[in-house]
Amino acid sequence: MISLFLRHFSPRHSWRNGLGLLGSLMPLGGCVDMPHPFGDPGPEGRRLALTTPPPRLAVPTPSASLLDNAASALWAKDVASQLVEQSLPAVAQPAKPGDWWLRLSATMQGDQVTPHYEVMMPSGEPRGHWDAAPVPASAWAQGEPKLLESLASSSAPQISTVLTGIQAAMMQADPHSLKRRPAKVFFKGVRGAPGDGNVTLARSFVASFPDQHDKLDRDPKAADYTVEGIVTLSDGPAGNTGHPLQHIEIVWRTVAADGKEAGAATQLHDIDAHSLDGPWGDVAMVAASEAAGAVHQIITNYSGRDHKPLPPEQGSGSAKSRIAARQG
Structure with missing residues (x-):
């Protein structure tokens, strides 16, 4: 056969x-x-260096996570590890100039905590976000490693989808990309x-x-x-x-x-x-x-030429303003 x-x-x-x-x-x-939205884009991509992501995605330890320092660092490490499993070269480290990076945060509503993920451009502007399912505040406050690992594992595919949408949007805007020719x-x-x-x-x-x-x-x-x-x-x-x-x-x-x-x-x-x-x-x-x-x-x-582009971010407010709006 x-x-x-x-x-x-x-x-x-x-x-x-x-x-x-x-x-x-x-x-x-x-x-x-x-596709590899945060991998080496090749000769064509390198000619578009102002908009093409570098070959890594930084995942800094979040400062607004409602977790202690150790649990915050573990969350960032788990997210980076799970993104690597999705074939995205993410690194748990502070964002450097020129980096695309992932902002992690969490907000409390009643007795629930909602984890937030936001892709940040080198300019500091957000370019895509996604919220995970709420977690009981009592469980979140403990910062249990198994909880953070499970959260990172379930969130990584959604984060990857956002990143793929970003790549597709960049391709759509580029007349030389395979979406356009x-x-x-x-x-x-x-x-x-x-x-x-x-x-x-x-x-x-x-x-x-x-x-x-x-x-x-x-x-x-x-x-x-x-x-x-x-x-x-x-x-x-x-x-x-x-x-x-x-x-x-x-x-x-x-x-x-x-x-x-x-x-x-x-x-x-x-x-x-x-x-x-x-x-x-x-x-x-x-x-x-x-x-x-x-x-x-x-x-x-x-x-990735058939992937759907991620729509532009609504409004020009920062991540902090959106978090504040969620809390209001």
């Missing part, structure tokens, strides 16, 4: 020569389920295939790939992503009917302009030994078509 493994993409199709294709998911090292993709070709596979797979990919979102580009230096197909054959078992088999693996590797792997689509199959030593025919067309769709999805997921 053919299997197509790739990050974020699980279609179900069949090859026209009768070989089955099963879509599935397999985590890839270094990849995540969302097709991605330029340099295709290096296919290597390692038996028979005419290198040529026919490459030709089929070139024919199948271009669409309104992604275009092929002949200049590797100008490309946003580079794609390469790598075919590997290995000996398999004798087979159910006594005929020897081979394992074939086709990996379509997608690399971003900054050299980081955006994802890889892997097609697997057991074939009759040497059955693809000659012409590939329709197998090449269908395999390349499947791979083209997978690469489109990898680029979409890695770039």
Whole structure:
């Protein structure tokens, strides 16, 4: 059975020569389920240094947490740790000039304490906020490590969503981002295939790939992503009917302009030994078509171009004024 493994993409199709294709998911090292809004933005992002976040998010110890100093520091440490689990390079440390940072705070209403999270720009202006579910004031005042760890764990995905929305808003405002133009993709070709596979797979990919979102580009230096197909054959078992088999693996590797792997689509199959030593025919067309769709999805997921932008902050008041309004 053919299997197509790739990050974020699980279609179900069949090859026209009768070989089955099963879509599935397999985590890839270094990849995540969302773009990297606070990672190295690459050459294009570095040209937009005035608006692009640096490769870390500071999480200072909060001064308005309604906790003692030790518990406040532990809260910041737990939040940073959980954001790292979300593949965001957060650091529990004071914000330095030029840093994006996360302001933690808490306010009391009756016998409940509401924890607040606010993303702060290097200018000191807020750019996104989220409130956690209220906690009983008596439990909050104790600053129990398990409570703070649980709070950080449950809040991290929401904070990550806010950060992703910030990245999407920045992309929307940038006419050079992939929200505003097709991605330029340099295709290096296919290597390692038996028979005419290198040529026919490459030709089929070139024919199948271009669409309104992604275009092929002949200049590797100008490309946003580079794609390469790598075919590997290995000996398999004798087979159910006594005929020897081979394992074939086709990996379509997608690399971003900054050299980081955006994802890889892997097609697997057991074939009759040497059955693809000659012409590939329709197998090449269908395999390349499947791979083209997978690469489109990898680029979409890695770039974040489909993510919804975070709306602008309402009003120009500071975090303190909003906290005061909550208390009023």
